[in-house]
Amino acid sequence: MILPERKIVKTRGGQISYRENGSGPVLLLLHGIGGNSRSWRNQFSALEKQFHVIAWDAPAYGKSAGREANVREYTNAVLEFMTALKISSVNLLGHSMGGVVAQGVAGANPDRVNKLILSSTFMGHGASVGSPLGEGYLSRLNDIENMSPEDFGMARAASMLTSSVSIEIKNEVASIAAEVTYSGLLAGCKMLHHADTRGIVENLKLPVLVLTGEKDRVVIPSRSEEIATLISGVESKQITGVGHAGYLEDSKEFNSVIENFLSL
Numbered sequence: 001m002i003l004p005e006r007k008i009v010k011t012r013g014g015q016i017s018y019r020e021n022g023s024g025p026v027l028l029l030l031h032g033i034g035g036n037s038r039s040w041r042n043q044f045s046a047l048e049k050q051f052h053v054i055a056w057d058a059p060a061y062g063k064s065a066g067r068e069a070n071v072r073e074y075t076n077a078v079l080e081f082m083t084a085l086k087i088s089s090v091n092l093l094g095h096s097m098g099g100v101v102a103q104g105v106a107g108a109n110p111d112r113v114n115k116l117i118l119s120s121t122f123m124g125h126g127a128s129v130g131s132p133l134g135e136g137y138l139s140r141l142n143d144i145e146n147m148s149p150e151d152f153g154m155a156r157a158a159s160m161l162t163s164s165v166s167i168e169i170k171n172e173v174a175s176i177a178a179e180v181t182y183s184g185l186l187a188g189c190k191m192l193h194h195a196d197t198r199g200i201v202e203n204l205k206l207p208v209l210v211l212t213g214e215k216d217r218v219v220i221p222s223r224s225e226e227i228a229t230l231i232s233g234v235e236s237k238q239i240t241g242v243g244h245a246g247y248l249e250d251s252k253e254f255n256s257v258i259e260n261f262l263s264l
Helices: 037-047 071-084 097-108 135-146 149-160 167-177 182-194 221-228 251-263
Strands: 007-011 014-022 026-030 052-056 090-095 113-119 208-213 235-239
Touching: 007 071, 014 037, 014 071, 026 037, 026 071, 026 097, 037 052, 037 167, 037 251, 071 097, 071 182, 090 097, 097 113, 097 182, 113 251, 135 149, 135 182, 149 167, 208 221, 208 251, 221 235, 235 251
Parallel strands: 026 052, 026 090, 090 113, 113 208, 208 235
Antiparallel strands: 007 014, 014 052
């Protein structure tokens, strides 16, 4: 399908870019640190008949304005985005970085989230304010400064996907990651470095699905499964044979799991 065009809405904290299609209950998609609203091409095409699918560009991604790099500010950005679009409540899917933000949204305004899907995500690193970024984040920042966008994209795709993935999917993931800017990456790294959502997770009362990729090397499944141990009545599902970008690597199974959870 042709990817929905990028739109822009103004909020109190600055403009936010996004894509949307379909009709029905709102499914809001929050991408990971190596993605953007383009990441969800296969969700737009498969879910548009059941849902009004909306995918945002996180702060300093796409054409979205930058924000202060903490969970509270990213949470506020989502809530302001929903208000600007006159959306009272959503089914919320957060992947990786987006999953940490989604936890923040569900904790801050549970009445605005009907069901929560946490895909290949964790609860943040919980580092103290002022502490230096971890080696993994510093390495990514060094790469984006010193590599061409194309080489950076390919490096990120290699880490996000299994070795058996098709060249078409690898190139697509790489082209999306190549659009990441230094400012967006730095803010995302800082937000995740200091985030600690355990207190939020322990108090979630809404329906939650924790989704993992069997061969994910970016957020290993045990980190996501730790979230599941803290939530009463949680549903957990692992997609076999995929890495960190299951939404593209096996979109058919990924979408089926989402549809089944949201139809309950």
